[in-house]
Amino acid sequence: MQTLIINIKELLQVRKTSVEKVSGSEMAILPTIKNAYLLIENDLIAAFGSMEDCPKINPDKTIDASGKMILPTWCDSHTHIVYVGNREQEFVDRINGLTYEEIANRGGGILNSAKKLNEASEEEIYNQSKKRLEEVIQQGTGAIEIKSGYGLTVEGELKMLRVIKKLAQNYPITIKATFLGAHAFPAEFKENHTAYIDLLLNEMLPKIAEEKLADYIDAFCETGYFSVAETERIMEAGLQYGLRSKIHVNQFNAINGIAACVKHKALTVDHLEIVSDDDIEVLKNSETMPVALPSCSYFISIPYTPARKIISAGLPLALASDFNPGTSPSGNMNFVVATACIKMKMTPEEAISAATINGAYAMGISATHGSITVGKKANLIITKPLNSFYELPYSFGTNLIEEVLLNGKLVS
Ligand SMILES: N=CN[C@@H](CCC(=O)O)C(=O)O
Ligand SMILES: [Zn+2]
Structure with missing residues (x-):
């Protein structure tokens, strides 16, 4: 089962190489890709990158995330x-x-x-x-x-x-x-x-x-x-x-x-x-x-x-x-x-x-969770359309989550 998410306004916490944790001043650096795609195969993240490099494939499902942010689930x-x-x-x-x-x-x-x-x-x-x-x-x-x-x-x-x-x-x-x-x-x-x-x-x-x-x-x-x-x-x-x-x-x-x-x-x-x-x-x-x-x-x-x-x-x-x-x-x-x-x-x-x-x-699972990395669990938050990810903490108390995917499947 392949799911391709396209036109992601900003993909957050992308880590090409897996890290265990981030410390001190590294914590302030949140790697992101603007105008991104993300490919899921079964329950795992298979690929991601800029829309320019989006693979020309016929996936089982396509999600258009125009205007929306995607980040790993909490x-x-x-x-x-x-x-x-x-x-x-x-x-x-x-x-x-x-x-x-x-x-x-x-x-x-x-x-x-x-x-x-x-x-x-x-x-x-x-x-x-x-x-x-x-x-x-x-x-x-x-x-x-x-x-x-x-x-x-x-x-x-x-x-x-x-x-x-x-x-x-x-x-x-x-x-x-x-x-x-x-x-x-x-x-x-x-x-x-x-x-x-x-x-x-x-x-x-x-x-x-x-x-x-x-x-x-x-x-x-x-x-x-x-x-x-x-x-x-x-x-x-x-x-x-x-x-x-x-x-x-x-x-x-x-x-x-x-x-x-x-x-x-x-x-x-x-x-x-x-x-x-x-x-x-x-x-x-x-x-x-x-x-x-x-x-x-x-x-x-x-x-x-x-x-x-x-x-x-x-x-x-x-x-x-x-x-x-x-x-x-x-x-x-x-x-x-x-x-x-x-x-x-x-x-x-x-x-x-x-x-x-x-x-x-803090749960001993950073090899499989916590970032957008190939091979990690496709556990994702898709937000509602946002100006920037700063809106997430700024608009506290407002639900800005549109969809949640766990193991590559929509749960909401
Ligand atoms: N402080 C100890 N345990 C919990 C509170 C438990 C309770 O009050 O029922 C805590 O993490 O805050
Ligand atoms: Zn406690």
């Missing part, structure tokens, strides 16, 4: 879309003055979602979660990482990871699964952290590995949650099962967790709303990708990740949605990109790089 490397129910009461409580921490200390927050999830059947969890997955696909997400972490019991965590596996089997989007049993301490383990971590590592992890339910391991490394030493124990155990870590860290406090993550070769460190100079230093010359989650900062009114400080230190940065019921009940990557530009002062070029190729790196 790579959302940090979500918790598998959950049950909502937490809108906590949203109102925050409006009335309570903080995220105060709500959590009253048994709300993650434990509130864990209670709902443990009471629900696997089918119910699947049915609620698939709607969110369908929504983000329409919003241009073509690869997504989904975490467990609202089970916090052997059965609950396995249930979540099985739902993620089922979503991956039933939808054309690429899905990576992360085991986040270390999301919070259940009330009965509040005074006995070691016993809960033993349960995670000795009971949950072997079962998860046996059923091949996870690609990565995560922990919420934060004051009041998992200490740096506890997070290190979890990262080490993960590596024994072949699971690299992607760690929630520096959301509220800088507690030297990033150094521990780099030491254990974490693939990503996520959140980073509070970052010290030492944290920046330790990330230099590492393979660990910093990941910013601007929708979370927006929704719970905490500082934004200091993107300028990170990028001007020569580091890479990825953007993700953090779609979850507590701190970011939205998985809209268009909003994430716009908010990164508006609030974090990233240029549109930097934000698009962060949400495509660097997002792919």
Whole structure:
């Protein structure tokens, strides 16, 4: 099956030679081709270039993209879309003055979602979660990482990871699964952290590995949650099962967790709303990708990740949605990109790089996703007619996506 897209006003993020990620000042360079064509064969990008060089062939299908932009679909490397129910009461409580921490200390927050999830059947969890997955696909997400972490019991965590596996089997989007049993301490383990971590590592992890339910391991490394030493124990155990870590860290406090993550070769460190100079230093010359989650900062009114400080230190940065019921009940990557530009002062070029190729790196899939490169997945966003790609973050809140293709097929 051949699909030829012609007259593309501008084709974005074109990489003749595949790159793993872009860092520092490279992030501001978004390679594009104006008046371009793109040829898809089956599920892959087969060729692209200027319209002058468009092959004279009789494809099975031709799409005329006059006036429109095409870019790789968003790579959302940090979500918790598998959950049950909502937490809108906590949203109102925050409006009335309570903080995220105060709500959590009253048994709300993650434990509130864990209670709902443990009471629900696997089918119910699947049915609620698939709607969110369908929504983000329409919003241009073509690869997504989904975490467990609202089970916090052997059965609950396995249930979540099985739902993620089922979503991956039933939808054309690429899905990576992360085991986040270390999301919070259940009330009965509040005074006995070691016993809960033993349960995670000795009971949950072997079962998860046996059923091949996870690609990565995560922990919420934060004051009041998992200490740096506890997070290190979890990262080490993960590596024994072949699971690299992607760690929630520096959301509220800088507690030297990033150094521990780099030491254990974490693939990503996520959140980073509070970052010290030492944290920046330790990330230099590492393979660990910093990941910013601007929708979370927006929704719970905490500082934004200091993107300028990170990028001007020569580091890479990825953007993700953090779609979850507590701190970011939205998985809209268009909003994430716009908010990164508006609030974090990233240029549109930097934000698009962060949400495509660097997002792919943050899921270990940059060989197949995140750029317009021959041999990569034909996962594409076709925009509505636009003046320039700057309109994407500029017209925040307006849907500028006309079509989404995953594996070479229209999904919208
Ligand atoms: N901070 C930890 N985990 C989520 C929030 C989870 C929740 O509140 O349900 C986050 O990434 O923001
Ligand atoms: Zn998160």
